[in-house]
Amino acid sequence: MSTAASGGNTVEVRGVTVALDGRTVLSGVDLDARAGEWLTVIGPNGAGKSTLLRAVGGALSFTGSVTIFGTSTADLARRARARLVATVPQQPTVPPGMVVEDYVLLGRTPYIPALGRESAADRAVVHRVLERLDLTRFASRPLARLSGGERQRAFLARALAQEAPLLLLDEPTTALDIGHQQEVLDLVDELRRDQGLTVLATTHDLSVAGEYADRLVLLAEGRVAAAGAPAEVLTEELLSRHYGARVRVLPGEHGPLVVPVRW
Numbered sequence: 682m683s684t685a686a687s688g689g690n691t692v693e694v695r696g697v698t699v700a701l702d703g704r705t706v707l708s709g710v711d712l713d714a715r716a717g718e719w720l721t722v723i724g725p726n727g728a729g730k731s732t733l734l735r736a737v738g739g740a741l742s743f744t745g746s747v748t749i750f751g752t753s754t755a756d757l758a759r760r761a762r763a764r765l766v767a768t769v770p771q772q773p774t775v776p777p778g779m780v781v782e783d784y785v786l787l788g789r790t791p792y793i794p795a796l797g798r799e800s801a802a803d804r805a806v807v808h809r810v811l812e813r814l815d816l817t818r819f820a821s822r823p824l825a826r827l828s829g830g831e832r833q834r835a836f837l838a839r840a841l842a843q844e845a846p847l848l849l850l851d852e853p854t855t856a857l858d859i860g861h862q863q864e865v866l867d868l869v870d871e872l873r874r875d876q877g878l879t880v881l882a883t884t885h886d887l888s889v890a891g892e893y894a895d896r897l898v899l900l901a902e903g904r905v906a907a908a909g910a911p912a913e914v915l916t917e918e919l920l921s922r923h924y925g926a927r928v929r930v931l932p933g934e935h936g937p938l939v940v941p942v943r944w
């Protein structure tokens with residue numbers, strides 16, 4: 682994996698507005714992510730988090746601009762974009778009957794010539810990623826016959842096999858047990874530190890957001906309501922105002938921990 686950006690911003694989102702079914706769901710969103718940074722988007726259900734990631738990943742049309750590694754996504758062909766940005770959507774489409782190894786190999790598509798076959802190097806990448814995500818023993822099993830957490834790890838495996846320097850993660854650990862959750866988050870963090878991967882994630886786990894992200898963006902009703910270091914965004918006042926939640930924010934080793942408190 683290479684760091685395509687030599688400093689500066691990996692992602693620049695400017696004035697992004699999205700209308701779906703005639704309703705504005707994102708409104709004038711600005712956001713920057715620097716190379717090697719982990720930026721997490723939080724916000725209540727329906728705030729527009731997935732929509733924002735889909736706009737950055739080129740999966741829907743919008744007004745405004747999204748620039749990745751200095752190039753507007755509007756000017757990037759599909760294959761070139763797939764070498765720069767890998768996405769783990771909430772509910773990826775899985776070809777029926779496909780086994781885990783072949784599914785993860787789909788991540789190598791941007792490197793395989795048209796009408797060509799994967800190389801030994803592509804297979805090696807797939808095997809390495811399967812190993813890292815504790816999936817080797819499931820390699821020849823259809824995805825439909827995995828547990829929810831095993832399948833979610835396969836979704837991440839496909840994105841990591843893409844070896845793109847920008848990773849978009851839409852609630853990537855919702856189905857994972859606490860051990861696999863930490864394993865996956867630590868792996869992504871290791872790639873960020875060692876290979877300069879830039880991470881743009883969404884989550885409802887605010888403690889995870891506080892522990893892993895360098896910066897947070899709080900979306901509410903399609904607009905940026907707050908942005909900054911985790912301690913600036915994860916405040917009892919902001920979380921009460923935008924989530925209607927009663928929480929305590931406690932100091933943690935790597936960032937604030939958010940604990941729900943019963944009314």
Ligand SMILES: Nc1ncnc2c1ncn2[C@@H]1O[C@H](COP(=O)(O)OP(=O)(O)OP(=O)(O)O)[C@@H](O)[C@H]1O
Pocket residue numbers: 701702706724725726727728729730731732733
């Ligand atoms: N295809 C669609 N057509 C119409 N409206 C949509 C469509 N997809 C999403 N929306 C609406 O857009 C808004 C933002 O949705 P989005 O999925 O981005 O929210 P989110 O912040 O990711 O929510 P959640 O936390 O529940 O996953 C919601 O009000 C949703 O109902």
